[in-house]
């Protein structure tokens with residue numbers, strides 16, 4: 296009896312150890328599975344900084360801005376391989392022209408882009424007020440969250456902007472939003488001596504210096520939840536005599552009261568003549584290069600800013616479907632060098648750094 300129970304106890308002990316051993320094997324292999332790096336997908340092996348597969352980009356065009364806005368599209372396509380969906384709001388004359396050109400470009404680029412065209416529409420009650428604010432139809436963008444209710448997020452740009460780097464790098468900032476942020480923009484300026492808002496504004500504005508809304512990441516889902524469009528008309532009616540920059544001022548007024556909703560972008564993502572005409576006022580662009588150029592106050596066209604015009608010309612001359620690696624960078628460099636001297640022109644490296652780096656990824660020299 297005793298001997299049996301001893302044997303039994305040994306048996307029990309052994310089996311307990313076995314079970315414990317097996318359990319530890321299983322759980323450690325589970326742990327291993329959790330820590331294991333995921334099998335890299337095709338996208339993450341590539342040179343692209345992220346796995347973003349599709350970007351939504353939007354702008355609003357009326358009147359004479361057609362050519363300029365096509366250069367936004369070209370500049371985006373020049374520096375990326377991701378799929379880009381364009382959401383364009385345009386007046387009745389321009390929609391057929393966009394349809395024709397973009398359908399052609401879509402075929403030529405093997406469907407790298409697609410697009411939707413919308414008519415410009417404002418709430419009927421105050422249509423004239425809205426149309427006359429700042430420039431015709433610019434205020435359209437304030438209503439976008441309700442006009443395209445199925446779109447989650449987009450990058451909005453003014454038509455006088457040019458990408459110099461891969462659009463997915465900018466899109467990536469959506470992933471950095473904390474839970475109270477619904478929008479990302481650069482500051483109008485961060486030098487109180489030249490910044491317009493602290494010196495002249497007669498209305499509330501964001502932070503100490505105000506925001507420039509020419510480049511705006513919009514999480515439309517969050518803006519709808521916030522009730523964005525309901526804020527817009529009462530603010531316009533209250534302040535319409537005091538807001539020279541129209542929609543941008545309305546955005547500043549709203550975010551004055553909701554600072555937590557804004558993610559502030561570096562000045563390199565919305566680089567204007569203000570950042571260089573009085574000397575170098577955007578250290579990040581000097582350091583890492585200008586990512587997006589904004590030719591506000593007609594800087595791409597009015598012969599006052601030869602550096603801005605040089606970049607614009609090189610992109611304007613690029614034809615979709617031709618091999619840009621052969622001439623776009625060379626032309627940028629040449630037009631820049633030939634331009635008459637200016638403060639902005641002194642910062643050549645800042646202007647050319649990002650396009651040069653992006654092209655070396657997109658068109659690597661052949662292995663030898």
Ligand SMILES: *[C@@H]1O[C@H](CO)[C@@H](O)[C@H](O)[C@H]1NC(C)=O
Nearest residue numbers: 358359360361362363365611
């Ligand atoms: C727009 O581009 C077309 C074709 O390149 C050109 O013929 C036309 O003059 C341009 N219009 C403006 C206003 O620059």
Ligand SMILES: *[C@@H]1O[C@H](CO)[C@@H](O)[C@H](O)[C@H]1NC(C)=O
Nearest residue numbers: 447448469470514515516517
């Ligand atoms: C926008 O916000 C919604 C709600 O928080 C979120 O589900 C969505 O992923 C966000 N979109 C982007 C592009 O970050």
Ligand SMILES: *[C@@H]1O[C@H](CO)[C@@H](O)[C@H](O)[C@H]1NC(C)=O
Nearest residue numbers: 485486487488489573574576
């Ligand atoms: C602004 O102007 C004041 C007075 O002229 C000067 O002392 C200051 O350095 C300037 N600040 C900047 C950031 O340029």
Ligand SMILES: *[C@@H]1O[C@H](CO)[C@@H](O)[C@H](O)[C@H]1NC(C)=O
Nearest residue numbers: 473474475476554555557558
């Ligand atoms: C999100 O970031 C903004 C800006 O830094 C900040 O004001 C806000 O409090 C943050 N929100 C949350 C929920 O942490």
